[in-house]
Amino acid sequence: MTLGRRIVAAATAFTLIAAPAVQAGEGMWTxxxxxxxxxxxxxxxxxxxxxxxxxxxxxxxxxxxxxxxxxxxxxxxxxxxxxxxxxxxxxxxxxxxxxxxxxxxxxxxxxxxxxxxAEILTDISDVTGRMQAAGAGQSGAAFVRARDAEAAAIEAEACAGKTDSRCQVVTLYRGGQFKLYTYKRYxxxxxxxxxxxxxxxxxxxxxxxxxxxxxxxxxxxxxxxxxxxxxxxxxxxxxxxxxxxxxxxxxxxxxxxxxxLLTQDQLYTVRDVVLPMDQLITSELRGRMIRYGEKSPEHAFQVMDPLVSLENTYKRGIGRMRALIDVDFMARRAADEADFKARVAANPALAAEVGDPWGELAAIQPIQRALYPSYSMLEARAGGGSVLFGYAWTLVRAAQERAKPSGERLPEYVDGRLGAAQSRIMAERPIYPELEEMQVSWWLSKTREWLTVDDPRVRGLLGRESPEGLAARVIGGTKLADPAVRRALWEGGLEAIEASDDPLIQWVLSIQDESRAARAEWEERVVGPTDRASETLARARFGAYGDSVYxxxxxxxxxxxxxxxxxxxxxxxxxxxxxxxxxxxxxxxxxxxxxxxxxxxxxxxxxxxxxxxxxxxxxxxxxxxxxxxxxxxxxxxxxxxxxxxxxxxxxxxxxxxxxxxxxxxxxxxxxxxxxxxxxxxxxxxxxx
The missing domain is CATH 2.40.10.120 (Thrombin, subunit H)
Structure with missing residues (x-):
């Protein structure tokens, strides 16, 4: 999974269901x-x-x-x-x-x-019944894994034998609906x-x-x-x-x-924890990249594209922070939620069926707040955007996951998605080692800063090396800039990965326990409970407003x-x-x-x-x-x-x-x- 996708995955754990009145022009409609x-x-x-x-x-x-x-x-x-x-x-x-x-x-x-x-959407079909049945009776990480496995099975069935297609199970209304999207892929x-x-x-x-x-x-x-x-x-x-x-x-x-579709309680988590951390990290990396680009015209050329992306991310965050501290805006959001709760309470049968999903979601917030920094730094932001680190991460994770049946893998490595992962790491693109080294050392220093020196996971990442020394060693010694090396490791599977003497591969292999543990805890204590409560809240929403909203x-x-x-x-x-x-x-x-x-x-x-x-x-x-x-x-x-x-x-x-x-x-x-x-x-x- 790429850095951007992992950060989006972290953010979507906060997506819940509310139901504001739809205004003229409003809505990103399916x-x-x-x-x-x-x-x-x-x-x-x-x-x-x-x-x-x-x-x-x-x-x-x-x-x-x-x-x-x-x-x-x-x-x-x-x-x-x-x-x-x-x-x-x-x-x-x-x-x-x-x-x-x-x-x-x-x-x-x-x-x-x-x-x-590139892809063009050719078909949409409903798979809600299958997906909701798959998670019935499950909780925590088991709930997440059961639905991931069912989505993988649906995608594999739909795209079997189709080399120019991609199939994706799309979650809508946070578990209220699931649709199978079939794409023509170029x-x-x-x-x-x-x-x-x-x-x-x-x-x-x-x-x-x-x-x-x-x-x-x-x-x-x-x-x-x-x-x-x-x-x-x-x-x-x-x-x-x-x-x-x-x-x-x-x-x-x-x-x-x-x-x-966030509840107010979860909006406060975004306002107080997620956005402030994301903005601090983004602003510092932006400064590092500006300084890097000032060294020479060659450095400016190397950093041009990632710097533009970072500046967009930072400015987008500023706009979102302004919204969350806008008293009138937040008051309208609170009024929407109050209307939603009142409609559910006015329907005794519906109220009895759904219980109090708002309370369930509120109870998750202290856990989300506590776990977000470790999940973000150890999993979602791992590597700091380094292309070489991303190659190593994908090669190691894919090899480990391919050793399992498709339905038991992390969702980004199921059979139907391996082709896209392989295409990304096999593509030839320019690599700038000095920039790569800066990104990895910056990520390590920020992880140590946010999780503290005494966190055993930080010790697992760094050992006795400094962020700068470790980054110089693994980036300076890796051969992953060569597509032939990446291809040999991909085709050789886990055996080739474990036997490799590439320092970046071996280091990424050595830190999997820390990153996987952070992800597992996040899924067990945040994603699973959130998704279960969200599915209930979706039923409440449909009961209160019908399905004529987006x-x-x-x-x-x-x-x-x-x-x-x-x-x-x-x-x-x-x-x-x-x-x-x-x-x-x-x-x-x-x-x-x-x-x-x-x-x-x-x-x-x-x-x-x-x-x-x-x-x-x-x-x-x-x-x-x-x-x-x-x-x-x-x-x-x-x-x-x-x-x-x-x-x-x-x-x-x-x-x-x-x-x-x-x-x-x-x-x-x-x-x-x-x-x-x-x-x-x-x-x-x-x-x-």
Whole structure:
């Protein structure tokens, strides 16, 4: 499991069920429960199930981002920041595509993104009965393991013999429903166009999570099958017309985790323990990376991509902290929970059936608070983001888990998911040993700091070495940067792992007892009890409100809706649009307000009134990056690439007054392709 996924897994243990009244425009809805009639009545649109099916089959999950198919030959639009890792991996200090843009003259020059894959959701089916039956009568870690095993069995059955598919059991309403999602999987994804990084990130961190914005944060990838562009007959039609304020917009993508269904008690745990710890750790690593990048231009190049990701994480946390200390916001959350409890109490049969899940969840909070630091540092954050450590971790864990029957393994290593793990560690990508060493030593020092020197688990991690000395030894001596070495260890299994003399492999092998014990205790005392209480609370919720409300986001495909519109905050009105004239007015020539060279050189060719970015009242969150913005005709009119700092409260609740998604328009992308970068073959493919 990757660092990001492990941190998300830790966070989702706090996701519970509440039931606020749904407001117009609110909700990251699943495609099999979208409120068609209500949306049509509100927006004046005429969408139907066939429209939903076309949008679903044109929507793409791309790593931790979203995207949309825009031609019949596998061309897909997403954000530039969603391909930043691919750009970095394809670049060198001498040929830096982030600085020049990646501008292939033809399809033959498109380059494969190492380890990348993309997926399209083809089917949704209900497996609630099987999953709930699997956990019946179980508790603690046994409950977790029973449901994990059943999910693995369902996935294996559904995808048996299908080499180009992925099956995933998705938990909705925290155990109230379980759905089987089947995806068409593309393991060959190639970069087809990316602008200069400065064109996509104009304004830098100062403008991040902000509006007005002036960024061409767009890129194209292409799906390939059997060495040729994939046939994608269902796709979005390109519409580069100038958007109109008030027009209906739908955003389709795979938003990450929301926590709107938390009880108030658990919100306090997030506010008082989880977010403060996460922010302190993230801010220090951010500082370390900034200092590392200041050493030389080569160091700045190496740290560019991970630093941008960290800065996003940090700023997102700031927005969420502001929400949790906002008295009015928290009062609305408390009122929603009070309404929920009152509805249950007013139904004696329902109240007798569900008991007091709120009390059960409240009782877990002191345990969550006590265990979160050790679980976070020893399991969820293990390695500090080091790629080499991640290779070693996956190789060791996979070898240990593959020695067991599939149904008894950790869920990330069941048979149906091993292929993805193998693809990730076999992909060739550049490795920067000095950066790797810094990340591992930083993680070790932070673990020692949070758990204390006298914690026996810290002694198990470090032995008699310092964090810096241990990191230098294992990173300096490892051979895992060589894909052939990784392949031999993967294919050799546990025997090869245990016989390896690689210092990083042997060290990761030696610390498994500490990390596995932290995970086991977390699952026994937090995840299992939380999931059991949440399943009960889900029944209470359905009994009180029915199923005409949406679940929390889970990193799976959703559809949200709204209009093109600005907003007013603290007396200041923010218009819905920015244009190229505004970009030229905002530029100063000094970073981060320096315009990318190719873009600046094309200034006289670009119509100044072309809408560059627009604000839309759709309900989005992290993971929605790259999500297609679609009009009522099902045509793509832009791609979501950001939101405002006030929108970060979206993790806990939707506020129509300030929640805004930030969209780069297809009009701006068309201008960039035509007038700046000379990508005529892509314009022809788009029908422009």
């Amino acid at each position: 495609f099999d429960n979208f409120p068609i009639a209500r949306v049509n009545a509100t927006l004046g649109t005429n969408i139907d199930q066939a429209w939903l099916d076309r949008v679903r089959l044109s929507s793409v999950k791309f790593g931790g981002c979203s995207a949309g198919v825009v031609s019949g030959e596998g061309l897909v639009m997403t954000n530039n920041h969603c391909v930043a890792s691919c750009v970095a991996q394809l670049s060198t200090p001498e040929v830096n595509y982030a600085a020049t843009g990646f501008l292939p003259a033809s399809r033959a020059e498109e380059k494969r993104c190492p380890g990348a894959s 393991s060959d994804v190639r970069l087809a166009w990316a602008p200069e990084d400065r064109a996509a990130t104009f304004g830098g961190d100062l403008d991040n999570f902000n509006f007005p914005r002036f960024a061409i944060d767009a890129a194209f990838i292409r799906l390939y099958e059997n060495g040729a562009p994939a046939a994608t007959p269902v796709h979005f039609k390109w519409n580069a017309s100038k958007p109109v304020e008030g027009q209906p917009i739908f955003v389709t993508g795979s938003p990450g985790a929301t926590q709107r 679940p929390d986001a889970t990193g799976t495909l959703r559809l949200t809706w709204g209009r093109v519109e600005g907003w007013t905050w603290q007396g200041q009105t923010v218009p819905a649009f920015t244009d190229f004239a505004g970009l030229w007015d905002r530029m100063t020539g000094a970073a981060p307000f320096d315009v990318a060279p190719k873009l600046l050189a094309a200034r006289d060719r670009i119509p100044a009134d072309t809408v560059l970015n627009m604000a839309v009242s759709t309900d989005t969150i992290g993971g929605s990056s790259g999500s297609p913005a679609v009009n009522a005709a099902g045509e793509i009119v832009g791609a979501n690439f950001d939101s405002t700092i006030l929108t970060q409260r979206n993790a806990y609740g939707y506020d129509p007054n300030v929640n805004r998604s930030v969209i780069v328009t297809t009009g701006a992308v068309t201008v960039a392709l035509r007038d700046v970068y000379g990508m005529d073959h892509l314009l022809a493919e788009l029908g422009v």
